[in-house]
Amino acid sequence: MAGSEDVFDAIVMADERFHGQGYREGFEDGSSLGVREGRRHGAAQGARIGAEIGCYRGFALAWRHLLRGCAAEDRKRRVLESLIGLLQQFPYDDPAYERLQEDLDRIRGKFRQLCSLLSVQPDFKVPGEGSGLSF
Incomplete structure (x- = not known):
């Protein structure tokens, strides 16, 4: 009787x-997939911000000349x-910078102010959606 019990x-x-084992395997697979997807999204966002900052920098240096x-x-x-000072202080190599969005908004505002003073109408497009900064 003991053996049958x-x-x-x-x-x-x-x-x-099996439920516990399936949960653990699914959790590990999901975590791995989440990390890969997060890195891909982070790289895409970083490239977008880098392209935008690069256009601002090129614009500013050309107008300085x-x-x-x-x-x-x-x-x-x-x-x-x-x-130019804001662009030089921007933390290009710190992806965990806490005030990244605030600094980026400050740069965008200063760029718009400069465009207004210069009577220039910028049309910034993110690469992939357009060809960049045009006038």
């Missing part, structure tokens, strides 16, 4: 054992230098 216990407990000899353009140059 062990067999029945094994059968009854099999469902619970263009405004170099103009004495009457002091306000434009001050805003331009402020934008």
